[in-house]
Amino acid sequence: MNIHDQQVDHVTIITIEGSIDALTAPKITEHIDGLVSDGKVKLVADFSGVDYTSSAGLRVLLAAVKETRSKSGDLFLVGVQPDVEKVLKLTGFTSILKIFPDIDSAVKSFA
Amino acid sequence: MNNGKKIALVIGWGSVKCAAALGLLRVLKREGIGIDMVIASGGGSIFGALFALGYDVEEIVSMNQRLWTHEVTEKTNRLAILQLILPKIFKVGEYFNLRDDQLMNERLFEALGKQTFKDTTIPLFISATDYKTGKHIVISQGSIYQAVRATVALPLVFPPIQVDNQLLADGYLSEPLPIGVAIQEGAQIIIAMGFESISQEARNSFSDYLLHLSGILSNNLLQASLSFYNLAHHSELFIIFPQFEDDIHMFDTHKVPEIIQIGEAEGEKLLPKLKQKLEFSQ
Numbered sequence: 001m002n003i004h005d006q007q008v009d010h011v012t013i014i015t016i017e018g019s020i021d022a023l024t025a026p027k028i029t030e031h032i033d034g035l036v037s038d039g040k041v042k043l044v045a046d047f048s049g050v051d052y053t054s055s056a057g058l059r060v061l062l063a064a065v066k067e068t069r070s071k072s073g074d075l076f077l078v079g080v081q082p083d084v085e086k087v088l089k090l091t092g093f094t095s096i097l098k099i100f101p102d103i104d105s106a107v108k109s110f111a
Numbered sequence: 112m113n114n115g116k117k118i119a120l121v122i123g124w125g126s127v128k129c130a131a132a133l134g135l136l137r138v139l140k141r142e143g144i145g146i147d148m149v150i151a152s153g154g155g156s157i158f159g160a161l162f163a164l165g166y167d168v169e170e171i172v173s174m175n176q177r178l179w180t181h182e183v184t185e186k187t188n189r190l191a192i193l194q195l196i197l198p199k200i201f202k203v204g205e206y207f208n209l210r211d212d213q214l215m216n217e218r219l220f221e222a223l224g225k226q227t228f229k230d231t232t233i234p235l236f237i238s239a240t241d242y243k244t245g246k247h248i249v250i251s252q253g254s255i256y257q258a259v260r261a262t263v264a265l266p267l268v269f270p271p272i273q274v275d276n277q278l279l280a281d282g283y284l285s286e287p288l289p290i291g292v293a294i295q296e297g298a299q300i301i302i303a304m305g306f307e308s309i310s311q312e313a314r315n316s317f318s319d320y321l322l323h324l325s326g327i328l329s330n331n332l333l334q335a336s337l338s339f340y341n342l343a344h345h346s347e348l349f350i351i352f353p354q355f356e357d358d359i360h361m362f363d364t365h366k367v368p369e370i371i372q373i374g375e376a377e378g379e380k381l382l383p384k385l386k387q388k389l390e391f392s393q
Binding site for chain 2: 069074092096
């Protein structure tokens, strides 16, 4: 699994590639915790390269959303693939997370 | 008083019981606690919409007494009886409804008219269900009358309605207490008033029987979603389930003053905790 970010205005775009499971989730948690510690709380996770997420991935998302929101930020998702979207829908995550079709619209919604 | 905290009021499905939200709003108004957004489902949407449109709580109480009278839900839809007795001839389609909705539509339109979501003073979200797919639909634009009419379309009782390209029915089918919308919209403090719907009284008719079954389903759906939202929210979620000593039936509009008082008492109980939360940062 690969993870890297880029800054667009005041928003940090985190690009994740690969599967998110119990083995890879800690790396994402560590990465997001680092961003939040640096005061970067407006986050967009680009999921276009994520082909699978387990419950561990869902826990990472939940923790990140709660952490950023408690600091007046948020975490949005973009490019969610159909299989992953299905998991998010079935587990109720689509009712608490905002999902955008592309990075531009997600960044704009932070404005 | 809000100390910069975004407060959402969520009013769940509960037919006439939703009037308890007016009692709660009365207490919040007295204390100068503002609501920044309203999310409502089913009967709660009528009060939520009027509040979001800027009506004073006492005005809503008075409108409710005038508009939401017993005859609104009294008239039987004769076609439904024929559909039940002779299903092969009078086929049951998407619009099967035991009660005639004409007077209800007129009264809702009298209250809400042609106002749209753009006319609200605070953001308003109305929760409904896509009748065909069962998907939860959040309405936040267009005609408020249509949105409210959609979410009060209790299956078997009132027909769903077509809004744009979707056939929409009662919000309780997908989200009896749509807290998720408040979380998604970034509310920090969420005050959610929900209602359980099981009656312990004897069931004397086929419709009572069906509504009891439907109540079991919605209560379990409510409990499951509450567990999730409690874990998912980053800040404070105050959940209020008013306790009614007697069974309140869907059409007990004459009990509204008593229901409002119960809501007011719940508001008083909430107040110390809410004030504490508003005074101290999270």
